[in-house]
């Protein structure tokens with residue numbers, strides 16, 4: 001292949017300390033994994049594994065087609081109904097990932113001639129949804145409700161959508177979802193809240209930030225979330241009215257043209273949902289662990305399960321992460337473009353299945369790694 005620019009880009013990326021090598025996990029790895037989003041530790045729960053097996057046994061290795069053709073099984077519908085019931089919405093629609101759910105929902109809700117107000121904390125999938133929609137996009141500072149109100153009030157477009165993460169994915173801080181909802185409603189807009197990092201972590205029984213603010217099922221609120229984090233499986237979900245579900249089925253391209261969510265993932269996610277329902281105190285236990293680890297690392301206690309330790313320099317961040325791994329602790333290392341320039345960081349995601357002793361050990365390793373790269 002002749003593409004000389006690839007070599008130039010690769011050289012520049014390496015020079016800036018921004019090249020990434022996916023970390024390969026292998027069977028028998030005996031490390032503490034704080035780089036996953038498996039907040040409740042459910043991905044390896046026996047019932048979740050059994051749920052995946054049941055999906056495989058009944059439906060095979062794949063859903064075999066797009067949802068509208070032959071890729072919808074009874075298991076998909078039962079899962080969607082249970083998720084909607086749990087989260088307090090009329091209906092849910094499952095996509096094969098959270099990324100595709102966000103893109104599908106945004107592009108189906110607004111298009112050319114409409115307005116989207118997004119913020120600087122928005123996850124990449126929300127950003128891509130905004131871009132693909134062809135709507136005019138106004139980006140406001142994260143959590144700045146006044147700026148959202150101004151953008152909505154000043155618009156010439158009739159239709160408007162506000163998009164936000166309910167928990168910002170990079171540092172686990174909660175968005176002012178109640179105020180954003182009010183702003184959207186006051187200005188005749190829809191609010192889409194991505195609850196990927198809130199499901200199973202915040203709100204009554206882990207129902208998320210919308211539930212925490214009493215907004216479950218509120219008119220004009222669309223919630224997206226994922227099965228790939230607290231539910232330990234895979235898949236994306238959009239929640240709202242039955243009319244919204246119908247609209248997405250007819251218009252969301254990432255639903256229409258994508259092969260349906262794998263039945264094994266449906267089975268696993270559904271089993272995890274049942275576990276969460278049966279143990280509503282799980283999220284509270286997780287948050288106590290988060291507090292313990294954040295305090296022991298000298299970090300700000302976040303609103304969810306993501307603990308962010310800012311280092312600044314990308315190369316130092318990589319070194320600190322490597323040092324943690326040498327000592328049996330696997331942590332996330334985030335550099336631009338995932339985070340703003342100068343804010344490269346370690347990102348620790350806490351799991352409910354880690355004991356206090358495990359967490360204290362992790363904190364010791366992390367603190368030593370930070371001082372080795374002269375951060376604290």
Ligand code: PMP
Pocket residue numbers: 097098099100102123125165169194196197226227228234235236
């Ligand atoms: N939204 C947010 C806030 C996320 O953090 C992620 C996952 N990184 C996604 C959406 C995408 O979800 P998925 O991994 O299921 O595609």
